[in-house]
Amino acid sequence: MEKIIVRGGQRLKGTVRVEGAKNAVLPVIAATLLASKGKCEILNVPELSDVYTINEVLRFLNADVDFENNRITVDATRDLNIEAPFEYVRKMRASVLVMGSLLARNGKAKIALPGGCAIGSRPVDQHLKGFEAMGAKVKVGNGYIDAEVDGRLKGAKIYLDFPSVGATENIMMAATLAEGTTIMENVAKEPEIVDLANFLNSMGAKVRGAGTGTLRIEGVSELHGCKHDIIPDRIEAGTFMVAAAITGGDVIVEGAVPEHSSSLIAKMEEMGVKFEEVENGLRVIGPEKLKAIDIKTMPHPGFPTDMQSQMMSLLLAAEGTSMITETVFENRFMHVEEFRRMNGDIKIEGRSVVINGPSSLQGAEVAATDLRAAAALTLAGLIADGYTRVTELKHLDRGYVNFHNKLAALGADIERVSSMEQEQTVILEQIKEA
Numbered sequence: 536m537e538k539i540i541v542r543g544g545q546r547l548k549g550t551v552r553v554e555g556a557k558n559a560v561l562p563v564i565a566a567t568l569l570a571s572k573g574k575c576e577i578l579n580v581p582e583l584s585d586v587y588t589i590n591e592v593l594r595f596l597n598a599d600v601d602f603e604n605n606r607i608t609v610d611a612t613r614d615l616n617i618e619a620p621f622e623y624v625r626k627m628r629a630s631v632l633v634m635g636s637l638l639a640r641n642g643k644a645k646i647a648l649p650g651g652c653a654i655g656s657r658p659v660d661q662h663l664k665g666f667e668a669m670g671a672k673v674k675v676g677n678g679y680i681d682a683e684v685d686g687r688l689k690g691a692k693i694y695l696d697f698p699s700v701g702a703t704e705n706i707m708m709a710a711t712l713a714e715g716t717t718i719m720e721n722v723a724k725e726p727e728i729v730d731l732a733n734f735l736n737s738m739g740a741k742v743r744g745a746g747t748g749t750l751r752i753e754g755v756s757e758l759h760g761c762k763h764d765i766i767p768d769r770i771e772a773g774t775f776m777v778a779a780a781i782t783g784g785d786v787i788v789e790g791a792v793p794e795h796s797s798s799l800i801a802k803m804e805e806m807g808v809k810f811e812e813v814e815n816g817l818r819v820i821g822p823e824k825l826k827a828i829d830i831k832t833m834p835h836p837g838f839p840t841d842m843q844s845q846m847m848s849l850l851l852a853a854e855g856t857s858m859i860t861e862t863v864f865e866n867r868f869m870h871v872e873e874f875r876r877m878n879g880d881i882k883i884e885g886r887s888v889v890i891n892g893p894s895s896l897q898g899a900e901v902a903a904t905d906l907r908a909a910a911a912l913t914l915a916g917l918i919a920d921g922y923t924r925v926t927e928l929k930h931l932d933r934g935y936v937n938f939h940n941k942l943a944a945l946g947a948d949i950e951r952v953s954s955m956e957q958e959q960t961v962i963l964e965q966i967k968e969a
């Protein structure tokens with residue numbers, strides 16, 4: 536079984552470079568299916584398992600996809616298939632994002648119904664409501680969503696009940712090729728939405744308002760290939776900001792865009808962490824003592840749920856009582872039990888978690904429950920006494936490239952092992968060095 540083994544106690548120092556954003560590249564790859572003319576070239580693509588999975592989905596749909604040196608080219612000019620089967624959707628829920636493109640391009644799409652996952656039930660009703668408003672007939676049965684439209688989709692006025700990131704993206708993609716204008720209200724404002732809109736506009740689409748609560752999309756009859764650079768990953772950047780802060784370190788996070796992480800930076804500043812804008816990034820300096828604070832996750836520009844578990848690690852190290860309230864996903868506290876295995880003084884109260892700090896964290900074997908929990912438990916391991924072993928790394932690989940090597944380059948005592956023998960050797964070596 537693969538594990539990360541980390542021994543706590545090192546202050547991190549140096550520079551770490553952030554990859555392209557997972558949550559930007561996945562919808563952008565799904566959107567390449569809209570180009571009936573020319574190839575799309577996407578740069579700054581992170582080598583994540585999710586990227587390999589969505590590439591497989593596109594190949595299954597009859598597109599040509601090449602991925603090398605952080606660059607993807609997609610040729611989707613042939614006739615496309617219409618079905619994304621369960622084997623892909625099960626691996627990665629974001630596979631559902633091909634639905635809008637397929638429906639707009641083919642007039643038909645059949646996608647396996649994504650199940651719930653460790654963080655919540657994650658329905659797709661808002662995506663489907665948008666497609667229906669544009670004239671699609673949607674049927675759900677036998678584990679599949681079947682959508683079909685007579686002729687072209689029609690522009691419509693669509694109000695989202697919640698600013699869902701995925702629904703905003705899926706409907707926006709579908710609307711680019713619809714007949715007439717679509718107005719979407721109460722949409723998500725995440726930087727990844729803006730990146731997708733920029734990509735679509737480079738393909739010849741007419742999307743206005745990305746980054747605000749209202750989108751106006753004038754449908755066009757055809758889209759073409761283009762070249763696009765993916766924005767930096769603000770969640771990976773945030774994870775390294777926490778790594779610097781939790782160890783009292785001094786780290787430059789190269790590629791971090793302060794405006795994309797303003798809520799996180801504000802909350803970390805409240806805790807006593809210092810930030811300095813430098814060329815190409817952000818310098819993060821951890822204080823001697825961290826202060827307790829309260830956090831509530833919200834859609835952007837509120838505090839991101841994808842940073843909730845990493846901040847939980849940081850608050851475990853802070854002096855005083857903190858509270859984290861999760862409002863985006865109904866079940867994103869699975870990592871709490873794992874922190875308790877590390878001696879964290881932490882308890883769940885409804886949709887909130889109360890943390891009494893500072894906890895004297897102890898190394899233990901802990902299992903990642905989702906990709907951010909994998910990172911968060913490793914961060915806690917950076918300050919725990921002894922060895923922390925993090926398992927279930929398939930989650931980590933969905934969202935982080937070379938996580939352990941990047942931390943090691945900053946001075947962390949960390950290795951990734953794939954067998955019991957390797958694990959024993961690493962621990963013996965670490966004990967000798969200590």
Ligand SMILES: CC(=O)N[C@H]1[C@@H](OP(=O)(O)OP(=O)(O)OC[C@H]2O[C@@H](n3ccc(=O)[nH]c3=O)[C@H](O)[C@@H]2O)O[C@H](CO)[C@@H](O)[C@@H]1O
Binds near residue numbers: 699
């Ligand atoms: C690949 C990707 O970009 N994933 C991100 C995306 O996920 P994703 O796009 O799935 O997240 P959404 O914004 O859609 O979901 C937020 C909430 O809305 C609910 N909901 C959503 C759609 C719907 O039709 N009905 C409904 O009830 C969900 O169950 C959840 O409780 O945004 C989340 C919220 O910032 C992030 O945590 C994920 O990392």
Ligand SMILES: C=C(OP(=O)(O)O)C(=O)O
Binds near residue numbers: 558841907
């Ligand atoms: C929840 C996340 O991703 P996904 O929506 O791909 O599961 C995440 O990136 O933290």
